[in-house]
Amino acid sequence: MKGDRHVSPLTLHRLSIYLRCLRSLSGEGVTTVSSQTMAESFELSASQIRKDLAQFGEFGIRGVGYDVDQLSTRLQSLLGLDRHHPTVVVGTGNLGSALIRFLNAQKAAFSVVGAVDNDQDKIGVSIAGVLVRPAEDLAEIVAETSAEVGVLTVPSQAAQANYDALVAAGIRAVMNFAPIRLRRAGQIPTRSVDLRIFFEELGFLLA
């Protein structure tokens, strides 16, 4: 590793993709792979794979390639997937409840340990084993569960207030699905995913 430089969002995104490819290879029983083979199989660029990985250390063996499982493990560690990240979901509508089921179905690093909503009809209901509690309990839940990640799946009008509440409650990162540009509070890493934007991009390609 060469002094933990800044990692570009593009590289970060590709690290996740490499991990997905490696898992797929591992599932097929492949133990070693060269950047070239990987590039051909998954429509990537061989030199880019090498450049991306080289930022974090020397993972390959010259003349041979990369050990699939070893590299996989190393990437998981880089992406913090070898640690558990307790997650709370704010807003249990269609998307919120789908995400709870999605995240808890796969036994992965992000598991949902709490959920809140302000709709009386939803409070008290359990989704994939997670009890939906009133929005006022948010800070309490974050404290009780040591939740690190907050998932925002509330309507856009409510997004900023709930974001601020998450930050105030001491959450360490936020994943926002509300279609709005949040005003950041502090230095909390925040990732916004606007499903409508993906569809709109497709709309352009259709035109």
Place this chain on the structure above:
Amino acid sequence: MKGDRHVSPLTLHRLSIYLRCLRSLSGEGVTTVSSQTMAESFELSASQIRKDLAQFGEFGIRGVGYDVDQLSTRLQSLLGLDRHHPTVVVGTGNLGSALIRFLNAQKAAFSVVGAVDNDQDKIGVSIAGVLVRPAEDLAEIVAETSAEVGVLTVPSQAAQANYDALVAAGIRAVMNFAPIRLRRAGQIPTRSVDLRIFFEELGFLLA
């Protein structure tokens, strides 16, 4: 406009963001906005806004700025949002049904006109007014409804086969939510969204 050059994915993504910002401004009753004001309000870059927009024509008035509604309309047209894109959903699990409800809740360009699943328990059920039919009926549904867009929300093992089925049925664009790298069939625009990748990126930022 200057001879319809290639539009970079980054620019395309930002066009969607600009549209979101303009709608928000319009909702606040703002009628005119300068690139600078917009940049400050939404944490964007003023010169980048101008560069991006200038690719498609001269939308602004020097000394004044942009007409919010006019630019909004123009962007919608660029993104093909002034046309209707009938959409079919393949796979009506958590995410699939959430997307059906999501897309049909907002009266927007993408509305779901059909859905298929291969689970007997789901076939015959209606989700937000959309009847779930057997997977075998896919080609028929695409033909009946003139569906342009296919949304893939099936488990990863089934994704490639269903993708191929969509393409064979004559779909014009595919939105894939299965966490797999699809092998493209033909020149069909295809956009993949892997929710796990967004979480993994957040994992890195937490580490």
Place this chain on the structure above:
DNA sequence: CCATGTGAACAAATTCACAGCA
């Protein structure tokens, strides 16, 4: 040998800075 890791060459994207127009 063969494939990695890397500096050097190239390409793309962003920012700067200002001419030109309402």
Place this chain on the structure above:
DNA sequence: TGCTGTGAATTTGTTCACATGG
């Protein structure tokens, strides 16, 4: 005057090509 639209400068990202080492 004030803000757009745009070439030029800069930064960032990608590809190339090869020295290096298992």
